[in-house]
Amino acid sequence: MNALLAHINFRKLVITLTISWLGIFVLMPHLMVVGTSFLTHDSDHFASLPLTLENYRQVLDATYAGVFWNSLVLSGITTVIALLIGYPFAYLLSRMGRVSRTVLLFMMVIPFWTNSLIRIYAIKMLLGKKGLFNTVLVSTGIVDKPLQLLYTDFAVIFGLVYILLPFMVLPLMASFDKLDQSLIEAGRDLGANAFHRFSQIILPLTMPGIVAGCLIVFLPAMGMFYVADLLGGAKSLLLGNIIKNQFLVARDWPFGSAFSVFLIVLMGALLWVYYKANQYVQKKGGMDDQNL
Amino acid sequence: MxxxxxxxxxxxxxxxxxxxxxxxxxxxxxxxxxxxxxxxxxxxxxxxxxxxxxxxxxxxxxxxxxxxxxxxxxxxxxxxxxxxxxxxxxxxxxxxxxxxxxxxxxxxxxxxxxxxxxxxxxxxxxxxxxWGSTGIGINTDDIDKNSITGWKDLWDSKWENSLLLTDDVREVFQMALAVQGHSANTRDPQEIKQAFELLKKLMPNVLTFNSDAPREPYMAGDVSLGMIWNGEVIMAQEEMPEIQYIYPKEGVILWVxxxxxxxxxxxxxxxxxxxxxxxxxxxxxxxxxxxxxxxxxxxxxxxxxxxxxxxxxxxPTWEVINRGEFQEDVGDEATALFNQYWEELKAGM
CATH class of the missing domain: 3.40.190.10 (Periplasmic binding protein-like II)
Known part of the structure; x- marks a missing residue:
């Protein structure tokens, strides 16, 4: 009886803690951001009344369309590259014995114990004109003089892929783990070749992992201002750079907030797409498929 | 217990x-x-x-x-x-x-x-x-020091995608305003706009903005020309004497x-x-x-x-100091205008 009571109290405690934590550190700040986004810019007090929609009109201003497009392209390329690397990687991991798999996963996660800012500085040293890449390229005679790698879109994409790759691999691995081997064997028995087995069985069944991985890579990529600052040369390449500049340099908090809300809404829309895609997958060819 | x-x-x-x-x-x-x-x-x-x-x-x-x-x-x-x-x-x-x-x-x-x-x-x-100044930094191993005399030289199209600017709105605008013969502390929207138009033409030449340690891209060999603070040049020269400092003829940016x-x-x-x-x-x-x-x-x-x-x-000599200009507060309106153009410059790249 006592044990049961303790158990219930413990549960209550955990739930209360979680909810208050989320309330104080997630809900409240977001509500403040949403609230600020409707206020008027005031250089003395950061934000003041009256309420206005002007900030949102400004978000849609033509000036930022370029940055928005740039963000989409950079994040899109990052996502595709992460997927192309992450998919075979996750597949191989799921096919391995338990020990080697644990070791490989461990090796992928270890760099994450180092602060990402420090790792970005390290990439900066690799990509510089006197960095490792250029030294190798020049000394092997592949190029005559060092290439401009740093402070380019290439450097930003390189950094983003490097930082975000594990977020692609982990959901994909979860999908591969759930993949029922007997389905693939059945496909082979019924005469499907490797390509068909992949496109008709493996790909649809791992689609939730693909969509989840892409979302978890794509969305943060648009906000990672420090990667664009350090590797891209502090030009406003990502939406995150604009938000940072509005808060720290221009001190237009309402506008910066409106931009943040815009990103959150975009994220919500993409999550909705994910939800729909998931439903679709479960309906057609998924484990819950009536025809299976 | x-x-x-x-x-x-x-x-x-x-x-x-x-x-x-x-x-x-x-x-x-x-x-x-x-x-x-x-x-x-x-x-x-x-x-x-x-x-x-x-x-x-x-x-x-x-x-x-x-x-x-x-x-x-x-x-x-x-x-x-x-x-x-x-x-x-x-x-x-x-x-x-x-x-x-x-x-x-x-x-x-x-x-x-x-x-x-x-x-x-x-x-x-x-x-x-x-106190110090913001002038032109140059790596004399890569570029002839005599070929650069003023801010105007940074606009040359041969520097495409290679310059460093400080990540400082007022300093970058002061450079353009000096080229046009205007005061860095102007509040005239017309003059600020002209400077913005001039800077737009400079942007294709810009490789990176840096106000953290501007000497580092010079020392890493990624940049050979651009803006820099005089003290950063002194620090860089301990290892690389070829990194040098030029007082631009239009007037250097002074600060305390x-x-x-x-x-x-x-x-x-x-x-x-x-x-x-x-x-x-x-x-x-x-x-x-x-x-x-x-x-x-x-x-x-x-x-x-x-x-x-x-x-x-x-x-610097008195002559350099007298030709240079100190930054002053230009008021909220002009500051907002500078910031707005600054955003446009960086976003339009």
Whole structure:
């Protein structure tokens, strides 16, 4: 009886803690951001009344369309590259014995114990004109003089892929783990070749992992201002750079907030797409498929 | 351990913490300064001499420092080092505390020409620390030094995608305004717009913005030409003498960084002690040697070795100073306009 009571109290405690934590550190700040986004810019007090929609009109201003497009392209390329690397990687991991798999996963996660800012500085040293890449390229005679790698879109994409790759691999691995081997064997028995087995069985069944991985890579990529600052040369390449500049340099908090809300809404829309895609997958060819 | 003893221990620990906190309030000073602006070992010496513990934080632009001080209601830091025009702006907004000159005897060592400036008449709120300039940095191994004489040369299309600019809206605009023969402190929207149009043409040449340590891209070989602060060149020359400094013929960008105390600083006494300590001639000498920026301390200048004193990159000639221009506060309206164009420049790249 006592044990049961303790158990219930413990549960209550955990739930209360979680909810208050989320309330104080997630809900409240977001509500403040949403609230600020409707206020008027005031250089003395950061934000003041009256309420206005002007900030949102400004978000849609033509000036930022370029940055928005740039963000989409950079994040899109990052996502595709992460997927192309992450998919075979996750597949191989799921096919391995338990020990080697644990070791490989461990090796992928270890760099994450180092602060990402420090790792970005390290990439900066690799990509510089006197960095490792250029030294190798020049000394092997592949190029005559060092290439401009740093402070380019290439450097930003390189950094983003490097930082975000594990977020692609982990959901994909979860999908591969759930993949029922007997389905693939059945496909082979019924005469499907490797390509068909992949496109008709493996790909649809791992689609939730693909969509989840892409979302978890794509969305943060648009906000990672420090990667664009350090590797891209502090030009406003990502939406995150604009938000940072509005808060720290221009001190237009309402506008910066409106931009943040815009990103959150975009994220919500993409999550909705994910939800729909998931439903679709479960309906057609998924484990819950009536025809299976 | 019983619950009771646990509780007692917790109370004791809390009491200790409170004691530590009150003690800290008297024996601590929180400095908020530009990165790499105090010689190594000086902070430790200050603690040794006075028993005051130093907490040190850095920033890389006046805008970021101002935002922090403003949002924290001028609390949280005890000593800050704003550039010239930010002193008047922050004093006007009530963010700075008046200095008690009786606690700052070392101010007798300061240069008269750097005192009592329009941005702080009578030095009520600030005392100059170092002064320097923003000019053109060049790697003479890659580019002939004689081929570059002024800001205008940066617009040459052969520098496509190769220049470094400081990540500072006012400095970048001052460069364009100087090329057009206008004052850096203009509030005329027409002149600011013209400068913006000119800068738009410069953007294809820009590889990177950097106000953290602008010398580093030069030293890493990624950049051979662009803007730089004079002190950064001095620091770079220790390893790479080929990195040199040019005073542009249109006029160099001059600035003074001054010590100030935020209005609601918790440790004002300790802050005065720290500022006074930094104005001691021997410390000022070490500051010049470490940072490569000119000191505001006339006693210290006499103690410098002749080579440092005669280095034109650290101490420009009067002719250069007279042709250069100091930044002043241009008011909220013009500032907003500068910022808006700045965003457009960076977003349009």
């Amino acid at each position: 019983t619950l009771n003893s646990l509780f007692r221990n917790a109370t004791a620990a809390a009491a200790l913490l409170v004691a530590a906190a009150t003690q800290a309030a008297n024996d601590k000073v929180v400095i908020y300064n530009w990165s790499e602006y105090v010689p190594e070992g000086v902070l430790e010496e200050f603690t040794e001499e006075t028993g005051i513990e130093v907490e040190y934080n850095t920033y890389e632009s006046n805008e970021v420092m101002y935002s922090k001080i403003k949002i924290q209601n001028a609390k949280g830091y005890d000593v800050i080092v704003p550039s010239s025009y930010y002193i008047s702006k922050m004093a006007r907004e009530g963010l700075l505390a008046k200095l008690d000159h009786s606690k700052l005897p070392n101010m007798d060592h300061l240069y008269g020409t750097l005192l009592d400036k329009p941005y702080d008449p009578g030095n009520q709120y600030s005392l100059p620390y170092t 960084d001054s010590f100030a105390i935020p209005a609601n600083a918790e440790n004002k006494d300790a802050a005065h002690k720290f500022i006074n300590f930094m104005m001691r001639p021997d410390i000022a000498v070490r500051t010049v040697e470490y940072t490569g920026y000119a000191t505001a301390n006339k006693t210290a200048i006499r103690q410098l070795d002749p080579e440092t004193r005669g280095n034109p990159t650290i101490f």
